[in-house]
Structures are given as C-alpha cells and as structure tokens.
Amino acid sequence: MNGRSVRRGRGPEPPIRTDGGRAADGHATDTGSEGSRVLVLNPVSGSADHTERIHELAADHDFAVRETSEAGDAIEFAREAADADLVAAAGGDGTIHEVVRGLYDADALDSTTIGVVPTGTGNNFAGNIGVGDVEEAFAVLETGDTRDIDCGIANGRPFVNSAIAGLTADASSETTADMKDSFGVLAYVVNTVQTAASFEGLTIDVETAADEESWHGEAAFVLIGNGRRFPVEGHTQADMEDGRFEVTIIEDRPTGKLVGEAAIRRLLGTDTSNITRLETAALSISVRDGEPGTFSLDGEMLSARELDVEAEREALSIRVGEGYEIDPEPLD
Numbered sequence: 008m009n010g011r012s013v014r015r016g017r018g019p020e021p022p023i024r025t026d027g028g029r030a031a032d033g034h035a036t037d038t039g040s041e042g043s044r045v046l047v048l049n050p051v052s053g054s055a056d057h058t059e060r061i062h063e064l065a066a067d068h069d070f071a072v073r074e075t076s077e078a079g080d081a082i083e084f085a086r087e088a089a090d091a092d093l094v095a096a097a098g099g100d101g102t103i104h105e106v107v108r109g110l111y112d113a114d115a116l117d118s119t120t121i122g123v124v125p126t127g128t129g130n131n132f133a134g135n136i137g138v139g140d141v142e143e144a145f146a147v148l149e150t151g152d153t154r155d156i157d158c159g160i161a162n163g164r165p166f167v168n169s170a171i172a173g174l175t176a177d178a179s180s181e182t183t184a185d186m187k188d189s190f191g192v193l194a195y196v197v198n199t200v201q202t203a204a205s206f207e208g209l210t211i212d213v214e215t216a217a218d219e220e221s222w223h224g225e226a227a228f229v230l231i232g233n234g235r236r237f238p239v240e241g242h243t244q245a246d247m248e249d250g251r252f253e254v255t256i257i258e259d260r261p262t263g264k265l266v267g268e269a270a271i272r273r274l275l276g277t278d279t280s281n282i283t284r285l286e287t288a289a290l291s292i293s294v295r296d297g298e299p300g301t302f303s304l305d306g307e308m309l310s311a312r313e314l315d316v317e318a319e320r321e322a323l324s325i326r327v328g329e330g331y332e333i334d335p336e337p338l339d
C-alpha cells in the first residue's frame with residue numbers, strides 16, 4: 008500500500024430502485040437516471056450474445072438498464088445518468104470510453120462511481136482494473152473497492168486506458184477478436200503494421216510537461232498509457248493513481264517482411280534500441296508535415312495535427328476487483 012486510502016462505496020447512499028427497472032415481462036426497461044444505479048449496455052459488443060444475461064443480472068442488482076442503438080448513445084446515456092451513484096458500462100473498451108466521456112461532459116467523474124461489466128472483445132481496461140468476467144463484475148459492483156484513478160484528457164476528450172498515435176484510420180474496424188485477445192490495444196498496432204502498405208510513420212515533436220524531456224523525429228507509434236502500459240509480455244496494468252502516463256515512443260524502422268506477432272515482438276521486444284520510454288504528467292504531440300495524425304483514444308479514432316494530453320490525477324471514481332494493483336511493479 009502506498010498510504011492512499013481505499014474507499015468502500017461512497018458513504019450514505021440515497022434510496023435505490025427495488026424493481027431494477029423491470030417491466031411487466033421481467034425485462035429491464037430504459038428508465039433514464041431515475042434510479043441511483045444505471046447500467047449502459049452495448050448489445051453488439053464482443054460476440055453480441057450477452058444481452059439477456061446482462062438484463063437478468065442488472066435486474067438482480069437493481070440497475071436500470073439503457074441499451075444503446077448506435078455508436079455515441081452511451082455518451083448521451085451517461086450524461087443523462089450523471090446524478091446516479093453508480094453507472095456501469097457493459098461493453099468493451101469503446102463503451103467504457105463513451106460512458107466516461109458522458110460523465111466527463113456532465114462534470115460528474117468524481118461524484119458518480121463507474122463500474123465495468125466486460126462484454127467486449129478485448130476487455131483490456133476491465134482486465135487492468137481486476138474485473139475478469141460478467142459474474143465477477145457484478146460482485147465487484149456490489150462489494151469492490153472504490154478507487155480514484157487518473158483520467159487522461161486529450162484535446163479536451165477523456166480517456167481511461169490509452170492514447171495511441173500512428174494508427175491507420177481503419178485499424179480499429181479491421182482488428183480481429185483473436186488479435187485483440189492476444190495483444191489488447193497492441194492489436195491495433197499489429198494491424199497497422201500488417202495492413203498499411205504505405206505506412207510511413209509520423210514526423211513528430213513530442214514535448215513533455217515543464218520540458219522534462221522532449222523527442223523529435225520519425226515515429227512509428229506513440230503509445231500513451233494511463234490504465235495500461237506496453238510491454239509485449241508481462242504485466243500491462245500501469246499505476247493508475249500516480250498522475251503520470253507511461254509513454255512508449257517507437258522509432259520508425261522498416262519492418263521488412265515481418266508481420267503480425269513477429270512485427271510487434273520486433274517493435275516492442277528484446278531489441279529496444281528503437282524504443283524511448285518516458286513518464287510524464289502531460290505531453291503534446293505535433294505532427295510536423297503531411298496529413299493530420301490519426302490517434303486512438305481507448306480505441307476510438309480521432310484525427311488531429313496536434314494532440315495535447317494531460318493526466319488529471321485521481322479524477323475518476325471507479326469500482327475495482329481484487330486483481331487491481333495500486334502499485335504495480337515498474338517495468339525494467
């Protein structure tokens with residue numbers, strides 16, 4: 008322990024709905040933010056076969072459910088649920104990202120506790136906060152510790168897990184479930200290396216907070232970890248409460264004929280001469296010439312010439328599982 012306090016729950020809770028938002032047919036209904044517990048459900052995340060089970064569990068645990076119909080709905084639903092005590096996101100990293108965005112827009116990140124129910128493909132962030140599966144998620148929602156973790160802000164948009172520069176715009180949609188299982192966010196990097204015949208990297212300037220360090224040159228990728236960090240193997244959960252990002256800059260090198268796993272092992276593996284690692288509370292990435300860069304915030308794409316990123320320390324209140332580590336071992 009590092010002396011920071013662990014909170015359990017958020018003190019006295021206002022009354023919660025006891026019908027779990029259930030309609031006459033027993034199915035949870037869209038009831039907005041009336042209850043003190045709202046679950047935002049992405050029915051098409053992952054293998055898209057979880058909806059019935061999530062409705063059942065949500066009803067058992069007194070959550071009013073709001074089911075998304077399209078991308079962006081979770082932002083809106085979370086914004087509308089800003090008065091709730093507990094807002095759970097059932098989906099993958101993209102759904103969590105949208106829920107965090109909605110609560111951030113409503114200035115409710117620290118007053119509303121967030122929970123994660125992993126029904127996505129990679130579920131990288133859920134793993135990083137010690138939530139393994141759906142059943143465990145509901146147990147964590149009830150009795151898990153509440154921690155205040157850092158929230159990354161990039162060009163005014165929040166992210167919880169990572170921001171990545173240097174991806175192709177279609178990397179997200181083309182990344183397969185198998186790759187996400189193996190590599191999490193790095194799957195997008197592998198995908199970019201595999202699919203982008205004309206991928207030439209980015210000529211960028213990276214400046215860190217208070218000019219601690221800077222980096223200039225041709226980068227293949229810049230990986231900014233808030234909830235996660237980027238070893239190829241080993242422990243990926245970052246220290247989420249230190250107010251700092253772990254930044255990995257991978258210099259542009261021809262990857263030759265290596266593709267997929269081999270390419271990523273070469274990029275991030277034993278040959279580290281092309282890797283710069285920094286730790287910083289804030290940084291800016293400027294793309295010097297050519298097209299604007301494509302950035303991924305928790306897997307959601309954003310196009311920009313300049314990305315200003317800062318860590319808001321312990322800004323986001325979240326329920327975590329037992330596997331969550333307050334002070335993970337530093338990388339070598």
Ligand SMILES: Nc1ncnc2c1ncn2[C@@H]1O[C@H](COP(=O)(O)OP(=O)(O)OP(=O)(O)O)[C@@H](O)[C@H]1O
Pocket residue numbers: 049050051052053054075076077078079080098099100101102103105126127128129130131187306307
């Ligand atoms: N009802 C919906 N129909 C279509 N797209 C949706 C719907 N609800 C949410 N989305 C979008 O689905 C996308 C993917 O969702 P999400 O990231 O949660 O799942 P995933 O890709 O399976 O999991 P992971 O990101 O953990 O690998 C998000 O960009 C989100 O905006």
